């Protein structure tokens with residue numbers, strides 16, 4: 001039996017609303033009522049919780065997350081559920097476990113892990129399906145991926161890549177031979193296709209958007225720099241209102257001034273903050289795995305031996321605060337980039353990313369200085385700070 005919760009008194013902030021003294025009812029994993037506390041009567045059977053010292057916001061959604069807390073999903077897909085249990089401490093309620101360029105058998109293993117479902121008594125962030133970043137990438141923009149596993153796009157190998165088979169998002173390089181057919185096939189399967197790790201020209205990128213590409217993976221990273229005479233993929237992603245772009249606001253992957261530029265140009269509706277976090281997230285500096293490679297991690301970054309960036313150690317709560325610092329945007333806009341916007345990218349905007357009637361009860365209580373005090377996932381408290389809240 002799920003507890004019915006009545007939360008009242010918080011300031012509720014979402015992409016579209018800012019309500020002082022709000023109240024909501026959570027029943028059977030979903031939001032059963034929401035509005036001003038003055039106009040609401042708590043259901044008799046509900047457990048009431050005064051949350052008046054907090055800001056109540058939607059649970060965060062991370063579309064690019066390679067692992068954390070010592071585990072790498074590409075090296076060991078079996079760790080997805082274990083790592084998912086740690087994510088609510090950073091406000092994350094849902095995410096796409098990301099598998100970087102690897103043999104197809106590895107992708108099948110990751111699909112099986114999600115197919116088998118959560119272990120008993122699981123309380124953690126919901127995996128919404130995989131983000132497959134590769135193997136159809138351009139070796140010239142390999143980043144921290146293993147070129148030995150990169151392949152040309154081939155429609156016959158993506159037939160079973162569907163949301164029902166736990167594939168949600170695929171990053172590929174649209175300039176590669178065969179990409180057009182694969183983009184079409186994936187779009188028909190209901191998979192979101194993204195351009196990334198790519199040398200695509202501006203014109204090639206535009207044709208890829210025409211073919212169905214709707215997203216750009218970590219804008220500015222693993223693509224040629226923005227050149228005013230040859231705007232390339234970065235210019236096309238910035239310029240085209242049809243596409244949403246992922247961005248990593250750790251202050252290292254992209255200069256804060258260009259994060260600001262990207263937000264102004266794309267708006268919060270088409271800018272999606274991701275962490276691209278890797279195994280060292282939540283751990284001490286040292287050596288960690290990303291796919292096949294050993295990555296040296298210090299206090300702020302994760303790099304290969306030659307200095308190339310290899311994922312981040314950013315968490316979404318810090319990303320929220322960084323975005324506000326880099327751009328001076330409002331909390332509602334910063335929240336949009338990691339709630340309503342990723343939900344819409346995945347075509348889940350009618351049940352995730354917002355606090356509204358019938359939506360999954362994915363909620364975060366933030367302190368006044370925007371620390372995560374508690375995270376609810378589908379109606380259950382998945383993590384809370386006992387210093388802040390007694391549950």
Ligand SMILES: [Zn+2]
Pocket residue numbers: 133143197218222
């Ligand atoms: Zn990447």
